[in-house]
Amino acid sequence: xxxxxxxxxxxxxxxxxxxxxxxxxxxxxxxxxxxxxxxxxxxxxxxxxxxxxxxxxxxxxxxxxxxxxxxxxxxxxxxxxxxxxxxxxxxxxxxxxxxxxxxxxxxxxxxxxxxxxxxxxxxxxxxxxxxxxxxxxxxxxxxxxxxxxxxxxxxxxxxxxxxxxxxxxxxxxxxxxxxxxxxxxxxxxxxxxxxxxxxxxxxxxx
Numbered sequence: 165x166x167x168x169x170x171x172x173x174x175x176x177x178x179x180x181x182x183x184x185x186x187x188x189x190x191x192x193x194x195x196x197x198x199x200x201x202x203x204x205x206x207x208x209x210x211x212x213x214x215x216x217x218x219x220x221x222x223x224x225x226x227x228x229x230x231x232x233x234x235x236x237x238x239x240x241x242x243x244x245x246x247x248x249x250x251x252x253x254x255x256x257x258x259x260x261x262x263x264x265x266x267x268x269x270x271x272x273x274x275x276x277x278x279x280x281x282x283x284x285x286x287x288x289x290x291x292x293x294x295x296x297x298x299x300x301x302x303x304x305x306x307x308x309x310x311x312x313x314x315x316x317x318x319x320x321x322x323x324x325x326x327x328x329x330x331x332x333x334x335x336x337x338x339x340x341x342x343x344x345x346x347x348x349x350x351x352x353x354x355x356x357x358x359x360x361x362x363x364x365x366x367x368x369x370x
Contacts, residue, residue: 168264168339173232175261178254180205180236181247183298188244190302200298201237205229207294212269212286216276259350262291263343266318270325270342284322291318311359313349321346 183204187197206223213221223229240247247254269290273283292308292315299306308315321342328338352358 168267171260171264171343172268173228174257175264176205176229177232177236178257178261179294180233181240181254182258182295184237184240185244185247186298186302186304188240192302194241197241198237200301201240202233203301204294204298205233205236207297208265208269208290208292209294211293212272212289215289216273216278216286218272218276255354256347259347260343262314262318262350263321263346265290266321266346267325267339267342270322280326284319284326287322287325288315288318291315311362313353313358313360316360317346317349317353320349 180201184197184201186204187200190196192200206221206229209223210221213219266287269287270283272290273286274280278286296306296308324345325338325342328341329335333341
């Protein structure tokens with residue numbers, strides 16, 4: 165199996181686990197947990213494919229994604245306490261996931277002849293939209309709207325991808341450099357608690 169595809173499956177499963185855990189924290193019923201798990205895992209790719217006109221969307225064309233997501237949901241429901249202890253591991257795989265999904269979104273957009281700036285947005289959509297849908301449905305402020313550097317890491321990785329591709333670097337190199345860039349940024353900002361500045365109004369509006 166292609167290593168990128170393997171990471172795609174891993175990222176999909178981890179996002180399903182993330183959605184299911186969020187649903188459990190909100191004390192949703194089993195159907196709610198399954199639904200949140202699915203939309204977290206497939207939300208980004210679905211929105212990206214629909215905007216690109218790539219239908220049926222990717223996860224509909226292959227049952228592999230369905231079973232990967234279902235497996236993630238099942239192990240979360242059965243082993244919820246154990247999964248909660250894996251938070252650091254889940255963070256790492258989640259970070260790998262957004263890195264891989266950023267690359268996959270970029271590649272798909274560019275293959276459709278989309279200009280680079282819009283392709284970056286497609287890569288970002290692949291990586292973060294599922295989480296936005298999850299948090300919105302669970303009545304939480306989406307993570308990318310917090311001060312934590314999340315979406316910015318994906319954008320930085322996408323820019324690295326475009327620069328290396330323009331310089332003629334081999335795809336098997338710039339794909340992994342992009343993923344590594346996003347992973348390194350996420351680890352560094354979490355380790356040193358770096359955040360984005362907040363936008364505030366210093367003067368009252370009369």
